């Protein structure tokens with residue numbers, strides 16, 4: 001943690017555009033997360049806890065795997081996203097998914113669970129080892145732990161687009177200065193072990209896309225848009241140089257002119273059971 005923000009809040013916030021960005025991102029990587037949850041062994045009838053659920057996308061993936069005979073509880077510290085997650089569950093008629101405002105760091109398992117899962121939550125925690133250890137101590141033997149986290153160092157374009165490289169630099173540097181663990185995915189093995197969990201099985205997967213219709217240009221731009229005020233505050237980038245309103249279009253044009261491909265950050269899934 002090296003930032004003025006450490007411990008004082010969640011760096012991305014929950015503005016309307018950021019909440020929309022989270023849902024766009026969730027659609028972009030839904031199949032990757034679904035694959036990890038299935039490989040890890042989420043199955044009908046299981047009771048699941050989803051940490052840092054946001055507006056509920058991972059909870060909904062879990063809900064479809066555990067079916068109406070199972071249950072999912074999603075928790076998040078932000079009441080606005082929990083409200084939205086509840087509305088989405090209601091609209092989808094998902095009676096077996098509940099949401100609760102709670103902090104991950106001091107959450108107590110009030111009821112037995114079969115699996116504790118989370119996507120893009122550990123990177124935001126000041127002490128992910130302590131959080132996992134606490135939950136592992138409360139969870140029964142055999143409880144599954146399944147986490148899906150990014151490794152931002154894997155993001156690139158091929159051949160390299162200078163605008164893509166610049167955008168990625170602004171994003172990673174801003175996250176880093178804000179105290180976010182940008183390579184959490186590659187630290188999952190040691191994080192699980194240090195929390196007293198058995199070494200997890202793991203899988204790395206990433207989108208890899210070219211052509212004018214890829215969502216990858218907008219994906220990178222939306223993250224940059226959310227982080228821009230902070231990047232300016234840290235003196236990492238200024239709005240004029242970034243030109244956020246035309247960034248996605250310029251990035252797409254540059255990559256397409258190179259006949260190139262975009263590789264957004266890879267996600268690493270890790271899963272194990274409490275011994």
Ligand SMILES: C[S@@+](CC[C@H](N)C(=O)[O-])C[C@H]1O[C@@H](n2cnc3c(N)ncnc32)[C@H](O)[C@@H]1O
Pocket residue numbers: 010022026051052053054055056057058075076077078081102103104105118119120121124125
């Ligand atoms: C990047 S979002 C991921 C949301 C969702 N898991 C997904 O993948 O779509 C991270 C979420 O974690 C929540 N969060 C961050 N720190 C938290 C904490 N200490 N306790 C509970 N929620 C937290 C934020 O409010 C945010 O909604």
